[in-house]
Amino acid sequence: MNQRPPADSRSWPPTLHRWYALVWVFLGLAPSVIGGLNDPAPQRYIALALLVVIGLGYATVRCLPGNPVVRPTPYLWVLAAAVGAMAWLPGGGAALFIVSLPQFWILAASPRAATVLSGAAAAGTFAGSTEWQAESGEFVTGNGVFTVIGYAAGILIGTLVHRSMEESEARALRLSTELERTQSQLAEAHRRQGAVEERERLAREIHDTLAQGFASIIVLAEAARSTLDTEPDRTARQLLSIEQTARENFAEARVLVGSAPQSGLTPGSVAATLRRTLDRFAEDTGLTVLAELPEVLCDQQTRIALLRCTQESLANVRKHAGASTVSVFLDRHADRVELEITDDGRGFVVEESHGFGLDGMRKRVAELGGELTVTSSPGDGTRVLAALPTNGQE
Template identity: 35%
Template sequence: MSGETWVRNRWLHVFFAGTMLLTAVITALGWSPWSTRWPAYLAVVVLVVAYLAYGHRGYDSPRAAAAFLPLVVVAALVLPAVVPSTAFVQCIVFPLVWVQSERVRTAVLLSIAVGVASGIGLQVSEGPDALVSTLLIEGISVIGACAMGVWISSVAGLSEERRQLVEELRATQQSLADANRTAGIASERERLAREIHDTVAQNLAGIVMLTERARGDLANDRSDALEERLTVLEESARAALEESRTLVAAGAAGMTRDSLAGALHRLAERHTRETSAVVTVDASECALDRDAQVVLLRVAQEALSNVRAHAGSASVQVRLFPDEGQTVLRVTDDGTGFDPEQPTAGHGLRGLRERLALAGGTCTITSAPGRGTVVDASLPTGPEPGLPSAVRHPVAEVTR
């Protein structure tokens, strides 16, 4: 018997041992119409030995119960037949029948068999004069045992159903937790991919472009231009390092020093120094929380990155303004343009739309070959704060 089974059924074992001990005492001291009592002693010994050998497994093993319960019925017959007061053994016999039977109908039939066997035993020891009292006692015993057994079985059934429901609920909760964890991991990976693409990757792309130009200046012995290239290259590398550290710290890269308008001016200035394209910024302070400001800053970064990589434009205009409950960021360039209906190989525009969609915003791209590109990104905002607009000014062009 395993330790778990023993702990679960320990009170049944104690109850059986106590009942058998008391039955043995009654067998020795109780009245008997016979000159010898060895059949009763033998019944007690056989029952105890059988219980120790395999009967204790009958609570969990149907085969053990099928071998042990017939001995219980026989003992219910033999003991009262020798010593009438040992009919007390039914106190443990009925519980054994109900606990070790798999079905209620089997337990009821065995309870009737125990009652009949015990009644026959009492008739053998007490004679026909005790027939009425025997029928009354055994009838009440069987009915009471069956009623109690059915009630306890229904309670046990409900408890088992509840246990299964609890296990299913726990399994469902665990499955849901695993699914949420997986979704969270995937969402975090997508977020990091967007952040890296919009910050570190773009900065590195600018550094590569500046390095290529510096190499050309070096090859053509343009030391003045090379000095300027190296200065811009150092600033770009420092900006990439700062944004990388901020990204690792789970902060909002580019928003650590001032407002969205200020961040747009710095972004435009750096773009101008890297590409020689004049970037004009017209930014109004809008009622946006920090996360929304980061989203629009990332849109501006992606738009300017596409201008640098594909448009070949000489000038770019960046506007930030409120419009009927929305905050709109518009980036306009005079570059080569493209067909928005044609699929693109990169991830920038797709990531831009996904980022805005997650924030509850929209993105519209208007372009045509040879006619430049307009990127409109809008996010829901609160009432306009009425702060003064930043003065529209072009960022100074850096001499190459």
């Protein structure tokens, strides 16, 4: 049978401490003290001394359970000897043994140790009770029988309780192992989910910045090549736009790899930044751009989201809409900022569109607690409305 480490009495329920201490004092120690008061002087003093010793021993083990000097096993040997010795005295008997039995099973290091220690106490009690009554010619006494029955019952109950505790501890260990395994699997799932989310974030950033910039460079380069001989001034402007776009892509690339702060926007400059983006778009495409961009204050993440939504919408207009006019309106409400981008292009069926750009805009806005609404139908142009909370910023 597995050895159980010595019990730490601090782990016992406080109520159990109090009730058992009361039972042991009033049904064990007190009757022995009262019974020994009428004994002759030597026996009376010996009995009182034994009771004081085991009472102090129990109090010490009870009050100092974590002290490495205080070991339950020596106290249990003292208890067994004292209980057996009390049975040899006129005021002693089996009652003290029976009331003291739980201590052997609570404090002993193992069921075997509890059996041996309580057995020593039982043997001393049985022998003392029998010897005392033998003077009257009674070798089998009620105290002796009571002691044997109590010892047998103590072994039976103690073994059952210990086995039940072992099964409970085994179940607890299995549950703890399963919990640790589940926590490990959950942590691994969180790590994988975090990696997936980070890849999606990087893909969205690359699509909204580098990919759009490279697309602009390609379109501008093709236009510049076609006008190289016939319209040198226009070609020069297109080459300048290519250079500016390349520089912006380089700055965005540094942000993505972490070698530059994620900025691109200075505090409070969202309107100016959007206006520069619209001016570049109008210059590169030749489309008419109408804009109402009042200065609004919002946090950095909101400014970046507004810029990315504008860039993606303009890229879609350039690639798919076939529009002649684009309108951009920025508005601040009490609890949100709204960005509306409309075009008079060919439109599309929103439900049938599953492009990465629209999904990326929706996710970006949703991450900030906002909402992106796309309204369009074939032949009626497109309207993109991004509404983001301002978090109480004024």
